[in-house]
Amino acid sequence: MVTKRVSLVAVAVGASLGLAACQSSTAGGSGAGGDSGMIKQLTFPSDAPNTIGGLVDYNPYSPNALTKTWLYEPLMVRNGLSCEVTPWLATDFEWTDGAKGLTFTIREGVKWSDGKPFTAKDVAFTLNLGKKYPGIDRAGLWNDTFGAAATSVTAEGNQVRIAFGGNAAPKFDELIKLQILPEHVYSAVGDASKYIDKNPVATGPFKVGSYNGRRLVLQRRADYWQADKVKVQQLVLEGQFDAAQASLKLRSGQLDAYWGEIPNPQRAFVDADPKTNHFYYAPNGTTVLSPNVEKKPFTDAKFREALAPAINRQEISDKGTYGIMKPASQTGLKLPLAAKLLPEELAKQETVTKFDPAKANELLDAAGYTKGADGKRTNPDGSPLTLTFSVQAGWIDYQAMADVIVRNLNEVGVTSKVVATAPESVDAQKKSGDYQMLLEYLHGGCEVAKNLGAKLASNQIPTKTTILPNVQRYKDPEVDATVEELSATVDPAEQKRLVGDLVNTMMTEYPVTSLIYAPARIIYNSDKAVGWPSEADPYAQPSDDRLLILTRLRAPGSDS
The missing domain is CATH 3.40.190.10 (Periplasmic binding protein-like II)
Incomplete structure (x- = not known):
């Protein structure tokens, strides 16, 4: 063939x-x-x-x-x-x-x-x-x-x-x-x-x-x-x-294009001369919340699912990217750009998780994480439920996003706090698995087996010396088999079927929670x-x- x-x-x-x-x-x-x-x-x-x-x-x-x-x-x-x-x-x-x-x-x-x-x-x-x-x-x-x-x-x-x-x-x-x-x-x-x-x-x-x-x-x-x-x-x-x-040189005409980050480019650059000053932040991948699925309570897929509607993605975009980047699809795909890969049953559905604290509370209750008189939830066995969010100190956008997430979780009774540490310390946590929650990147490249597939494959779990894509440590033999099949085919129909299986895992198991799209930037005259x-x-x-x-x-x- x-x-x-x-x-x-x-x-x-x-x-x-x-x-x-x-x-x-x-x-x-x-x-x-x-x-x-x-x-x-x-x-x-x-x-x-x-x-x-x-x-x-x-x-x-x-x-x-x-x-x-x-x-x-x-x-x-x-x-x-x-x-x-x-x-x-x-x-x-x-x-x-x-x-x-x-x-x-x-x-x-x-x-x-x-x-x-x-x-x-x-x-x-x-x-x-x-x-x-x-x-x-x-x-x-x-x-x-x-x-x-x-x-x-x-x-x-x-x-x-x-x-x-x-x-x-x-x-x-x-x-x-x-x-x-x-x-x-x-x-x-x-x-x-x-x-x-x-x-x-x-x-x-x-x-x-x-x-x-x-x-x-x-x-x-x-x-x-x-x-x-x-x-x-x-x-x-x-x-x-x-x-x-960069902002000064762009505005003065000493630069014609810049690919780095300028906070609030609309205000810092475009508003000075909207006729000639522009920016385009394209979706390059997805910023995701990565729980450690080997540690309770994140071993429970129902708990992971319940947290998703508790998070205000639009506020995350507003605080982390000045409202530029859109809330991301839970499929792990860049939509609508990759819509042709979606299973038919999802093609016409909304796959961005809606901010719905009432729904989050309902799901947490149903999963056994009950709320006490003090408004704080406990684990199903009655033990205290406390989460720690590791974030890279100095990464202003990540810190802003983490602050929103922690506030949202506390509002539904899940006691949470942010701990900011040096970026190399967070990297060490990714390698060792010694963390509960952190922010990560899911690459949105065209070879889905290497991107979404690698995020879910058990052979891509970080080692003590190397950070690999599956930081959350998700394991499922059926998913591994799907990624292996996807890696071996160039048939478009087969690719769509297999990507659909990975998308279903994202939508039902919540190995990571999609937040907002991450940008590829250009700011230009x-x-x-x-x-x-x-x-x-x-x-x-x-x-x-x-x-x-x-x-x-x-x-x-x-x-x-």
Whole structure:
């Protein structure tokens, strides 16, 4: 059986979005390029760590790379919101033998920045480097973490074939993100993870113009394989800014986009000039309440369920995110973006738990957690019921959320308190399991087996040395079997059925309690460029899909 899962629709969708952006833009603005849509310059914060000093290194697999975005390119770009795939250096892919073989068709006509042709051999070379030097195997291609390890990678003509020792479907997302290296350069450097690349030879939209130790200037490549879509003539990467600095630089025009957090961006930035100042916080995953299900009373699923309606999610959003992020679905999926994965019986139901203290009281009573004359509840055996909420000191949003939750629980008679400790102390509690409640993140990526599945799988419970996704320590052999099946299939109907089983676990067992969606942020000016992703046009996940965003940007007033 051959299964193909590439969405070339994404190309057409992107084109229409780009057109819509140009039609809706306003004339004028610094750097406008008339009908050509060209933008003279955009300035973004530096990609590089703030500890590297003036070290010159463009190796995308180095922790100290000056940029990991704009020079070396991936095989494909998957929209982190819609999960549609946009072909990039690869134009197509096919799964074969279930999910034991994967073939990429490599784009022809692409040139490296030194003029040499890019070929399938460069792709095979890069993937095989991960076997020799595990430090660059970011996709886990050569190990059995979430899918079987590869047994071979070969290139023939314009195709690259990967053979796996078993089903490897969950590796896809990370695999297509791997940045491809030129064999004619990197074959002579030894361990590619340690190579200092001072003169990058890449396929990307820019080449290095200058770097003075703090300011990296990138110049548009006229010979880039999709140069007609790149309208930014010069990209400047400079500085790493805290919220206050970023807000000032955005308002003054010294920054054109920022991907960090600015508290209350509406008031701090947008209100200063609503015509050009904007932000888009897309749902990237879910902030969840993680109880330790190995400790009473959280061993009782009825107790976990009863707490859910006691929590005011809108107030959590207001206090933790200034009302920006919406209350999250208990399914563990990002809705409505992932609605196609929902079981039919849930498709038309409200899956965000309603704030209903009366319902919480009713469920607690029914589960045997009775309320005494003092208004405080006890365990079914009559012992005192007291909960401690561990939260990272200094994490202002988490602390604000925890305060709301604890107040809500006390209001329904569940005696609770917040204990703020150093973030590393909370990490230690996750590893040891020595906690009752804490806030956690449930990743909302497109490979559900690696995200929601990992949150529920017993082999993903943290160890004494490593934090793994199943912090709450949930165990169910049937769920483990479902995750294993989901990891092994690329059939959409089977995926939907299996995801439905995981969703049912979330909705009935409450292994974690969904609170609000967690953001992927972009805060930007539209005076020099339009076509940014927005809630109206969510064509890209704003923090990760930056190459895709680049191909949509145009000068204000241009006709595209």
